[in-house]
Amino acid sequence: DAGVTQSPTHLIKTRGQHVTLRCSPISGHKSVSWYQQVLGQGPQFIFQYYEKEERGRGNFPDRFSARQFPNYSSELNVNALLLGDSALYLCASSLARVQGQRNQPQHFGDGTRLSIL
Amino acid sequence: SQQGEEDPQALSIQEGENATMNCSYKTSINNLQWYRQNSGRGLVHLILIRSNEREKHSGRLRVTLDTSKKSSSLLITASRAADTASYFCATGALTSGGYNKLIFGAGTRLAVHP
Numbered sequence: 096d097a098g099v100t101q102s103p104t105h106l107i108k109t110r111g112q113h114v115t116l117r118c119s120p121i122s123g124h125k126s127v128s129w130y131q132q133v134l135g136q137g138p139q140f141i142f143q144y145y146e147k148e149e150r151g152r153g154n155f156p157d158r159f160s161a162r163q164f165p166n167y168s169s170e171l172n173v174n175a176l177l178l179g180d181s182a183l184y185l186c187a188s189s190l191a192r193v194q195g196q197r198n199q200p201q202h203f204g205d206g207t208r209l210s211i212l
Numbered sequence: 213s214q215q216g217e218e219d220p221q222a223l224s225i226q227e228g229e230n231a232t233m234n235c236s237y238k239t240s241i242n243n244l245q246w247y248r249q250n251s252g253r254g255l256v257h258l259i260l261i262r263s264n265e266r267e268k269h270s271g272r273l274r275v276t277l278d279t280s281k282k283s284s285s286l287l288i289t290a291s292r293a294a295d296t297a298s299y300f301c302a303t304g305a306l307t308s309g310g311y312n313k314l315i316f317g318a319g320t321r322l323a324v325h326p
Contacts, residue, residue, distance in 0.1 A: 140313045143312070200257040201245075203255040
């Protein structure tokens with residue numbers, strides 16, 4: 096079975112531009128989460144989606160938005176890019192749904208490396 | 213903000229030696245997970261230990277959890293050059309909507325030399 100796939104793998108943008116990153120979860124996984132990993136640090140939670148609705152949001156500005164589609168794929172959008180948005184953006188999918196299923200691992204894609212010039 | 217802190221930040225050993233990495237966290241948890249990340253790649257789930265478990269094994273991996281000390285350790289026995297990677301601990305937490313998110317530490321960079 097295919098794992099979590101993300102596109103594009105690399106992206107170079109300039110300050111002020113916007114970007115859309117895409118993620119396809121593992122077949123059967125309805126939960127998708129997005130994380131930002133700045134070089135040398137651990138990933139930080141951005142969003143969690145389940146059944147096309149936002150179920151959680153990390154401490155990120157409103158420039159960051161996301162959505163999930165009926166096929167459970169997801170997009171992360173970032174507007175008005177700043178130099179500090181340069182990072183590896185990771186998507187993860189999981190079977191986890193509600194509190195009773197919280198002990199589920201998350202399966203990560205290889206990420207999109209976003210560089211802001 | 214990061215929940216946990218790994219110790220050491222970097223570890224360099226020879227093949228065949230054991231590698232031990234430690235993780236401390238701040239708040240109560242439902243579970244603690246360890247992930248590996250090869251350079252420039254995504255994270256690979258290694259092992260999940262629930263808050264009511266004290267030790268768990270998976271192949272050459274052994275994870276312990278001490279909730280009274282809010283700490284966990286990952287032991288890799290008989291290390292191999294292919295184990296070279298960054299290792300992260302992550303605590304499972306609930307979002308405001310009652311769903312799952314992970315809070316990661318800064319990771320331990322392990323280098324295993326042939």
